[in-house]
Amino acid sequence: MTHLESTSLDLLKLHGLRKTPCRLAVLELFFRERAALSHQNIEQQTQNSNFDRVTIYRTLTTFEEKGILHRVPDLEGQAKYALCSEKCSEHAHHDAHVHFKCQTCEKVLCMEDIPLPETAAPKGYQVKTASFLLEGLCAECNG
Amino acid sequence: MTHLESTSLDLLKLHGLRKTPCRLAVLELFFRERAALSHQNIEQQTQNSNFDRVTIYRTLTTFEEKGILHRVPDLEGQAKYALCSEKCSEHAHHDAHVHFKCQTCEKVLCMEDIPLPETAAPKGYQVKTASFLLEGLCAECNG
DNA sequence: ATTATCTTTGCAACTTAGTTGCAATATTTT
DNA sequence: AAAATATTGCAACTAAGTTGCAAAGATAAT
Numbered sequence A, B: 001m002t003h004l005e006s007t008s009l010d011l012l013k014l015h016g017l018r019k020t021p022c023r024l025a026v027l028e029l030f031f032r033e034r035a036a037l038s039h040q041n042i043e044q045q046t047q048n049s050n051f052d053r054v055t056i057y058r059t060l061t062t063f064e065e066k067g068i069l070h071r072v073p074d075l076e077g078q079a080k081y082a083l084c085s086e087k088c089s090e091h092a093h094h095d096a097h098v099h100f101k102c103q104t105c106e107k108v109l110c111m112e113d114i115p116l117p118e119t120a121a122p123k124g125y126q127v128k129t130a131s132f133l134l135e136g137l138c139a140e141c142n143g
Numbered sequence C: 001a002t003t004a005t006c007t008t009t010g011c012a013a014c015t016t017a018g019t020t021g022c023a024a025t026a027t028t029t030t
Numbered sequence D: 001a002a003a004a005t006a007t008t009g010c011a012a013c014t015a016a017g018t019t020g021c022a023a024a025g026a027t028a029a030t
Helices: A003-014 A021-033 A039-045 A053-066 B003-014 B021-033 B039-045 B053-066
Strands: A069-072 A080-083 A097-102 A108-115 A126-137 B069-072 B080-083 B097-102 B108-115 B126-137
Touching: A003 A021, A021 A039, A021 A053, A021 A080, A039 A053, A053 A069, A053 A080, A080 A108, B003 B021, B021 B039, B021 B053, B021 B080, B039 B053, B053 B069, B053 B080, B080 B108
Parallel strands: A097 A126, B097 B126
Antiparallel strands: A069 A080, A097 A108, A126 B126, B069 B080, B097 B108
């Protein structure tokens, strides 16, 4: 059993989810890629396993509910997901970091180290969550 | 001719677009609502005029290209658009302001007065555009 | 190890969002 | 008023996402 396999298995157990081929494959993919992935990305990169489209949709939804994945802001295109930090749980997501989308390779990355800037909303408004998406060229594509 | 009608007309002329019922209706709707609108919103609020879905899609695309509307960030749901400031043009959008989505009434507003916070990207990265979406309660729903 | 229980999957069918090609129509220019 | 050009409406399509349900799979209890 590889390292990723055991990490993935632990994560499922931790959240009371059953170990299934689709869930393991999706988790391992996220660990390997270290970038935000869309349903389509996942379907393509797990083609040989032939998981049903619906199963992948449900896997993503379940993982988001349990605090394993968070939705990543992306103006165009489909919903994208990325691995949560350990702080996330069934009860709340703590994904208050900046996200970066490369306009060349289209990868979307979590910049866990860059916290969201503080912003004052006008009076009367109550801010509960915020998302900040930068777009440009990533280190590789900029080189 | 009402004020909105003449403003809408001017805007079309300014961008070399022909005056058509759908375009006028969509522009007037945006002037009245002063909030971001999705294709669906527009379809519903112009029901009696019975514009074709496709025409509305194309109207939105044209307006975005000409710098009359800009796309507004919204994590869930469909694409939303809002009126651009005068600075926008065919060549570039200047929508570098914060957007706010109310979790109760679902309205998305442009906060033209709140500029985007400066954020340093990690070295190697080149930032070209950014979008910042706050979510919470708007002044009305918070009251 | 077998059975019972509960979860997850795969399928089919559906909804909603958005796109494309093209002929008919409307708008502007001359 | 006719010619030139832009825009619309229709039909048909793609892509994203959802729902219900029976069959298969995973875990827990015996």
